[in-house]
Amino acid sequence: MSKHERWSTLLELLAGAGRIDVDDAAAALAVSPATVRRDLDELAGQQMLVRTRGGAVAHGVSYELPLRYKSSRHASEKQRIATAVAGMLADGDVVGLNGGTTTTEVARALALRAGGTCDGRGRRDAAESSAPVFTVVTNALNIASELAVRPRVKLVVTGGVARPQTYELVGPLTAGVLDQVVLDVAVLGVDGVDPRLGLMTHHEDEAGVSRLLAERARRVIVVTDASKMGRRAFARICGLDRVDVLVTDTGLPSATTARLTEAGIEVHTV
Template sequence: MSKHDRWSKLLELLAAEGRLDVDAAAVALGVSPATIRRDLDELAEQQMLVRTRGGAVAHGVSYELPLRYKSSRHASEKQRIAAAVAEMIADGDVVGLNGGTTTTEVARALALRAGGSRSERQRWDPADATSPLFTVVTNALNIAGELAVRPRVKIVVTGGVARPQTYELVGPLTVGVLNEVVLDVAVLGVDGVDPELGLMTHQEDEASISRLFAERARRVIVVTDSSKMGRRAFAKICKLDRVDVLVTDSALPGETAARLTEAGITVHAV
């Protein structure tokens, strides 16, 4: 098991339990206690946990994995979801993307689609900046960075204060920009989908921005792997009646899909 894999597993265990014991973690990962101690020391240096005698604890009650460690989880499912969503976007659409690993994959799929075929790239005049294939409005710095170099994607980045865990911009500056735009579609990544409470995420400031994305859009597409279905998180984004389409993976239980369909949501399991 590589160091990256060990760290990801340790952070997952910490997120689930709130604390880690060196000996128990060593057994769970099949490595020596000395290796676990070194890993915890390095993670503590990066301020991703707090070292304690014999183990470690999370920084707070509501703990979330940093984006760079979540990106490898359910990777193939997220890529299939992203490819399906990219086909749902019409040429010329203004697309809102909040932050997250699945929406990052959606951004990459849109970038590939905007690249077009070789003949289309040859016909397109780079000087014609007035007719991008897509306009993407995002509060995610990593998504903006990936799309900024794509000549056929117009990228609009909100202002705001950056959260280091998710690279999302939040706060009044973000709200100010979103209140001035109109979106054809908002593609939202979430941390939980509850049949009664709706869409949820870990942080209340990110939830308010995602809610505004939904309010500014004509159509709302939720993208999430099936592990998030039926899960609750701390902060509510919006109810399910605001969602038009949900794209997830094929592991979605049939009864859950039926319940969502009865609520008026178009479900795509890919």
């Protein structure tokens, strides 16, 4: 297991329990306690956690992993979800994407479907049509950087203040842009789906942006791996009544699928 994989696993264990013990973590990672101690010391040096005698604790109750450490979790499931979502969209659609690892995969799937790249000096493939296949509106800087070189994707980036944990732009400038656009589809990544409270995320500013995306869209598609179903996070985005489609992996329990279907949500498992 590489250092990056160890760190991702340690942070995931910390996110789930709020604290970790060196010996327990060593057993979970199948490495020596000395290796875990070094990893925890390095993560503490990056202010990712707080070291304690014999382990570490999270900085706060609602613990949020930075995007760079979440990208390897459930990677194959997210790629299947993204491919399925890309197939649900029509040419010409205006698509809103919030930030997150699953929506990043959706952006990549849309780019592949649209086809074409620039050569680094802004020149397009001569065989390409000038008309964009999709218009993408996003507040995520990492998504914007990947789509900016796709000439057949019209890219609209909101303004705002950047959050380093998720690369998302938030705040009044973001809301100002979203108030002026109309979306065919909003594709939302979330940190939790609670059957009573609905869609949730860790940060209140990001919840506000995702809520605006949902309000401006004719259709809302939620993309999440099954591990987030039944989870709660700090900030509520919207109720399940605002969701049209949920795309997730086959780990979703059949009873949960039935409840969502009864609530009027179209559920796709891939």
